[in-house]
Amino acid sequence: MVGGTPTIRGALHGLTPIAAGRIRVGPVGRPDVPVARDARARALALMAYVASALRVTQLVPWPLTMAEFAGRGVARPGLAFAVYGVLCAWSVAWTVAVLTRRAIPVRLVPVDVGLTAICLVLGGFAAEATSWANPAAAIALAVAAASAAAGTVTGSATAVAVLISAYLGGAASGLGQTWAAAAYAVCTLAGVGLLAAVVCRYLLGQAAIADATAVELAAAQARSAAEQSRQQERARQYRMLHDTVLSTLSTLARGGLDVNDPLIRQRCAADADYLRGLISSDGVSAGNHLQGELAAIGRSQAALGLRVHVHCADIPVDLPAPVVRAMSDATREALNNVIKHSGVNQAWVTAFGPGPQQSRSPVRLTLTITDRGRGFDPMAGHHGLGLRESITGRLREVGGAAAIDSSSGQGTTVELTWPT
Amino acid sequence: MADVTVAAIDDDRMLLGGLQFWLAPVTDLDLVATAPTVAAYLALDVRVDVVLLDLNLRDGSVPAANVTRLLASGAAVLVVSTIPDAEHVLATIEAGAAGYITKDNDLPVLVEAIRHVAEGGVAISPELAFVLSNDHRPGRPQLSPQESIVLRAYASGATLQATARRAGIAYGTARQYLERIKRKYTDAGRPTHTKLDLVERVREDRLELDGLHPPSQP
Numbered sequence: 001m002v003g004g005t006p007t008i009r010g011a012l013h014g015l016t017p018i019a020a021g022r023i024r025v026g027p028v029g030r031p032d033v034p035v036a037r038d039a040r041a042r043a044l045a046l047m048a049y050v051a052s053a054l055r056v057t058q059l060v061p062w063p064l065t066m067a068e069f070a071g072r073g074v075a076r077p078g079l080a081f082a083v084y085g086v087l088c089a090w091s092v093a094w095t096v097a098v099l100t101r102r103a104i105p106v107r108l109v110p111v112d113v114g115l116t117a118i119c120l121v122l123g124g125f126a127a128e129a130t131s132w133a134n135p136a137a138a139i140a141l142a143v144a145a146a147s148a149a150a151g152t153v154t155g156s157a158t159a160v161a162v163l164i165s166a167y168l169g170g171a172a173s174g175l176g177q178t179w180a181a182a183a184y185a186v187c188t189l190a191g192v193g194l195l196a197a198v199v200c201r202y203l204l205g206q207a208a209i210a211d212a213t214a215v216e217l218a219a220a221q222a223r224s225a226a227e228q229s230r231q232q233e234r235a236r237q238y239r240m241l242h243d244t245v246l247s248t249l250s251t252l253a254r255g256g257l258d259v260n261d262p263l264i265r266q267r268c269a270a271d272a273d274y275l276r277g278l279i280s281s282d283g284v285s286a287g288n289h290l291q292g293e294l295a296a297i298g299r300s301q302a303a304l305g306l307r308v309h310v311h312c313a314d315i316p317v318d319l320p321a322p323v324v325r326a327m328s329d330a331t332r333e334a335l336n337n338v339i340k341h342s343g344v345n346q347a348w349v350t351a352f353g354p355g356p357q358q359s360r361s362p363v364r365l366t367l368t369i370t371d372r373g374r375g376f377d378p379m380a381g382h383h384g385l386g387l388r389e390s391i392t393g394r395l396r397e398v399g400g401a402a403a404i405d406s407s408s409g410q411g412t413t414v415e416l417t418w419p420t
Numbered sequence: 421m422a423d424v425t426v427a428a429i430d431d432d433r434m435l436l437g438g439l440q441f442w443l444a445p446v447t448d449l450d451l452v453a454t455a456p457t458v459a460a461y462l463a464l465d466v467r468v469d470v471v472l473l474d475l476n477l478r479d480g481s482v483p484a485a486n487v488t489r490l491l492a493s494g495a496a497v498l499v500v501s502t503i504p505d506a507e508h509v510l511a512t513i514e515a516g517a518a519g520y521i522t523k524d525n526d527l528p529v530l531v532e533a534i535r536h537v538a539e540g541g542v543a544i545s546p547e548l549a550f551v552l553s554n555d556h557r558p559g560r561p562q563l564s565p566q567e568s569i570v571l572r573a574y575a576s577g578a579t580l581q582a583t584a585r586r587a588g589i590a591y592g593t594a595r596q597y598l599e600r601i602k603r604k605y606t607d608a609g610r611p612t613h614t615k616l617d618l619v620e621r622v623r624e625d626r627l628e629l630d631g632l633h634p635p636s637q638p
Binding site for chain 1: 504550576
């Protein structure tokens with residue numbers, strides 16, 4: 001019934017994809033849409049099996065009756081046997097169809113009822129004396145039950161009405177039928193139809209309740225997973241705040257430090273960058289996760305003496321986690337290169353998505369790492385393992401690409417794009 | 421050449437103090453006034469070449485309106501802020517501010533921006549270029565593909581030289597493009613400097629309104 005790894009997005013602010021166990025929920029951001037309807041499916045299957053069994057057993061009485069009474073009660077044996085033969089063939093085909101589908105197809109019901117009705121009329125015309133002599137009478141019971149088991153109330157009521165009319169029509173055209181026998185057959189048909197309808201309604205009602213509960217459970221699990229993820233995000237933010245701004249402020253509050261010390265100022269600037277990153281993000285999402293990562297990378301590079309200006313705009317909220325990771329790692333590596341080779345102490349990291357105007361653009365994220373340092377001639381070949389593997393390789397693994405633009409004396413820009 | 425006179429409007433007293441300390445050794449720039457609000461600055465009744473205006477003042481004044489009032493006093497306005505709040509940065513540029521830089525820049529960047537603005541130029545920082553290049557408002561000024569490429573490259577932090585090379589154009593052309601983009605924004609803001617302008621502006625607006633409801637309006 002359920003397959004694949006489900007993800008919950010959108011309404012849950014694009015949190016990291018959460019596996020919702022074996023219960024599937026609706027598409028993007030609508031965990032309340034019922035998709036899991038397996039209780040109803042099970043009820044319909046059970047009803048189909050019972051109806052099939054009933055159908056097969058109802059084929060048995062008429063030949064036994066014929067054998068015992070040696071053809072008495074049947075005015076036109078040729079027609080009676082033909083009717084029985086047709087019904088047998090149809091019943092076998094019907095049973096196979098129902099068993100393979102594990103449910104009674106609703107559109108099969110009119111055909112089933114129609115054919116049986118015709119057989120009832122012809123059977124009544126062929127028989128005489130008693131109701132059981134009609135070769136279609138017993139099977140009509142199974143058909144009435146089956147139309148109830150197909151799942152619709154109006155369908156089953158109509159089926160019973162049609163079958164009774166057909167039986168009565170057949171009985172009227174036959175010879176020597178007694179009305180008491182006809183009444184017996186009519187009441188049995190109506191009774192079986194009613195019983196089947198009530199039981200099936202009850203089963204389907206219970207199934208609907210079970211399905212609704214399962215859907216609610218899935219939604220609750222999704223909510224709880226989202227809440228848990230939010231808590232984790234909050235814990236991560238607290239930890240980051242503790243490691244950065246709080247520890248800096250506490251150190252300063254203890255006094256005795258020269259606030260003009262370049263190292264202290266650098267650390268304050270980095271912390272300010274981190275806070276700026278937090279302020280400019282609205283809520284928790286993968287896009288903002290990237291933003292947070294970039295701010296954190298900028299901060300850690302600041303400790304190495306590199307001032308990083310991070311700017312983000314329109315970052316898609318549903319970036320896959322591996323893409324965020326590859327982009328972050330490649331950025332860190334590119335900044336390491338800036339420290340090693342550029343000869344300057346400033347760098348710019350800009351990340352932007354397609355924005356509302358270019359929402360059909362295939363590239364959903366562009367990230368550049370730029371310095372205004374000494375640059376190099378990209379044609380001169382060898383520019384280190386760092387660029388080739390740590391940057392290009394990482395991006396290739398997640399379906400992205402990296403390009404480098406540099407010229408002697410004009411700084412360097414590494415441009416990362418995803419997807420290619 | 422005469423010294424450039426500068427005023428700074430910011431509600432952060434430490435920043436004002438720091439700025440005084442910072443600009444003291446720069447011989448061609450004179451910081452002649454500091455104030456916490458635009459009203460307080462205008463009350464000082466000094467004339468300066470360049471006003472450094474904090475984007476979001478604590479008195480809750482509207483950034484674009486602040487720019488308009490300062491322009492009326494005859495000064496060029498260079499907007500500064502900690503966070504490049506796109507909406508207000510765009511509004512101040514449209515109101516006629518000569519440039520925008522973030523407070524995390526170094527002294528040489530600030531000094532160069534002030535000098536440039538004092539000469540009547542524009543100060544387009546990578547931060548401003550980034551805000552402009554991610555402007556998705558429906559009524560934004562339309563940029564040519566070449567202008568977009570230059571803006572995007574400059575917004576990445578690349579030098580103007582590298583920007584020009586990447587766009588395949590001359591250095592001077594790249595500079596012209598950036599200035600043209602800035603002018604498009606200022607023109608879109610239609611600053612109302614004089615009463616005559618204001619009358620013109622009202623007429624334009626009425627025409628626009630009339631255009632919206634041609635048959636039903638009497």
